[in-house]
Amino acid sequence: MARMQIYRGMKIGEAKQYVADKLGTSLRDIHDAVAMRELREDLRIGTLQPLAGHPKGIEAKYNISKLLDIEFNSIRASRKRIEG
Amino acid sequence: MAKIHSRMGDGWHVEISEVELKQELENGTQDAVTQSNLLPLSQDELDYLFDICKSGNKMSGVESGREVVMSYDGPTFEIRRLGILANRQTAMQIYERCFGADSIEFSHIDYSYKQVKPIIHEEIPQFEQLQSLTIAPMLYGAMPNLGLYTKPDGPVENPSELMPMGKVKEAQAAYEEAIELSVSDMVFVASEFYEAGCDGINFDTVGASGDPDFKATLVATEKLKEKYPDINIEIGMAGEFVLGMHGEITHNGKRLAGMLPHEQVKMVEAAGANIFGAVMNTQTIKSFPWNLARSITYNKACTEVAKIPVHGNMGIGVGSLPVCETQPAEIVSMASKAMVEIANLDGL
Numbered sequence: 357m358a359r360m361q362i363y364r365g366m367k368i369g370e371a372k373q374y375v376a377d378k379l380g381t382s383l384r385d386i387h388d389a390v391a392m393r394e395l396r397e398d399l400r401i402g403t404l405q406p407l408a409g410h411p412k413g414i415e416a417k418y419n420i421s422k423l424l425d426i427e428f429n430s431i432r433a434s435r436k437r438i439e440g
Numbered sequence: 441m442a443k444i445h446s447r448m449g450d451g452w453h454v455e456i457s458e459v460e461l462k463q464e465l466e467n468g469t470q471d472a473v474t475q476s477n478l479l480p481l482s483q484d485e486l487d488y489l490f491d492i493c494k495s496g497n498k499m500s501g502v503e504s505g506r507e508v509v510m511s512y513d514g515p516t517f518e519i520r521r522l523g524i525l526a527n528r529q530t531a532m533q534i535y536e537r538c539f540g541a542d543s544i545e546f547s548h549i550d551y552s553y554k555q556v557k558p559i560i561h562e563e564i565p566q567f568e569q570l571q572s573l574t575i576a577p578m579l580y581g582a583m584p585n586l587g588l589y590t591k592p593d594g595p596v597e598n599p600s601e602l603m604p605m606g607k608v609k610e611a612q613a614a615y616e617e618a619i620e621l622s623v624s625d626m627v628f629v630a631s632e633f634y635e636a637g638c639d640g641i642n643f644d645t646v647g648a649s650g651d652p653d654f655k656a657t658l659v660a661t662e663k664l665k666e667k668y669p670d671i672n673i674e675i676g677m678a679g680e681f682v683l684g685m686h687g688e689i690t691h692n693g694k695r696l697a698g699m700l701p702h703e704q705v706k707m708v709e710a711a712g713a714n715i716f717g718a719v720m721n722t723q724t725i726k727s728f729p730w731n732l733a734r735s736i737t738y739n740k741a742c743t744e745v746a747k748i749p750v751h752g753n754m755g756i757g758v759g760s761l762p763v764c765e766t767q768p769a770e771i772v773s774m775a776s777k778a779m780v781e782i783a784n785l786d787g788l
Binding site: 357358359361362363364365366367368371383384387401402404412413414416417420428429430431432433434437 | 504505507508509511537542543568571572573574575576577578579634635636637638639640670671672674714715747748749785786787
C-alpha cells in the first residue's frame, strides 16, 4: 500500500484495491495478518519470519515490483550496479 | 458522575467530567473555525470523538478495514536514542519487522541536507547495502533547515539579527540567498540518493524557518521532478501554518506566509510531490480532547481537498499528541484512531 502511495500518489482506498487486485485477493484479506502471511509465502514476496529458500530483501522487492507492475527505483539501481 | 481520565497538552494527567469533555471537543473544533473559516466537525463526529475519548481503555485501535499506511522519519536515530546499541541497518530492520513500518527512512543524525552534502560519499554505500536487506520502501530524509545557511553556521547574513535592527530589506535578501543555497544542496543530495536507488526523498520539517524554507522545498521539488520525472517526493511540514519570516515570498502567485494545511497541500501537489505530511501543533495549556478536535478539523479539511495521500504527522507536540518525551500509550492510540477514522487520513 505504501508503495502505491509513494510511486503512484494513490489515496488509501485506491491503493488497497489496486494491491488486492494485483495480489489476486480480497480487500478483507489484505487486512488480515494471518491470510497475508500465507499469501506472501505463496507469492514469494517476503515474510516477517524469513523462510529458508525464500526471497529476502531485494529478492522479495524484485517479485513485488513485478506483481505491482512498477519498476522500483531500488531494483533499477541494483540492476545498474550489477551490470555496470 | 464518574470522572474521565484525560491529559493536558503537556502530557499531565487530568480528570474531567462528561460535560467538560463534550465542551472541550466543541471548543477545539470551534477554535479551528474561528481562526480559519473551516467547517466545524459535525455533531455525529463530535459524538464519535466523545466515545473515543471517554473509553478509558489503555489502547484503542481503528476499526478492522480502516488500517492505514505507517510511515516514519528518522528511525535510524530513534532506536539509538533509547540507548539501544544498534547501527542504522539494525534500526531500520527493527522498524520494518518489529514495528510494522510500511515505509522506512534512511537518515543521518545531523538531519539536514546541508550537513549531509559533505559526507554523502559515506552515506551512499551504507544506503545501498541496506536496500539489499529490507523489503519495505526506503526513502532518504533530512530537513531543508534554512537556518544553517545563516551566520555563524553558514555564509549568509543572519536575518534574525538584521530584523531587530530594522534592516528588513537586508533580512529578506539574506533569506533569498539562503533559499538558493538550500535548493542547490537539496537537489544535489536527492539526486545522489535517487541514483543510488531510494524509493523516495523525504523533505522533513518543511517550513521550520518559515516561508523561505517552504519556498526552497517547493523549488527543489520542481527542479527534481524536471530532472527525474519518476522521482518520488514526500513533503512533511514543520508547523500548522507557514511563518512569515520573510513575509513577501510567493510561489505560483500565492503568498506562502500564513498558509494552513489545506492550502499547503495544494502547493505541494502542484510542485509534483507524491505524499503530504500535515502538521497541527499541540497547545500545552489546552486539554488533549481540545487539541484532538482542533487537529482533526484542520486535517479533515486538508484530506478533503488533497489529490495526493495525506499522512498526519503524529509525534511529540504534533497531531494532538502531548509535548512530552514519553508518550502516553492511551493518548497516542486514541488520537491515531480518531485521526484516521474522522479526518480520513491516508497514513500516519
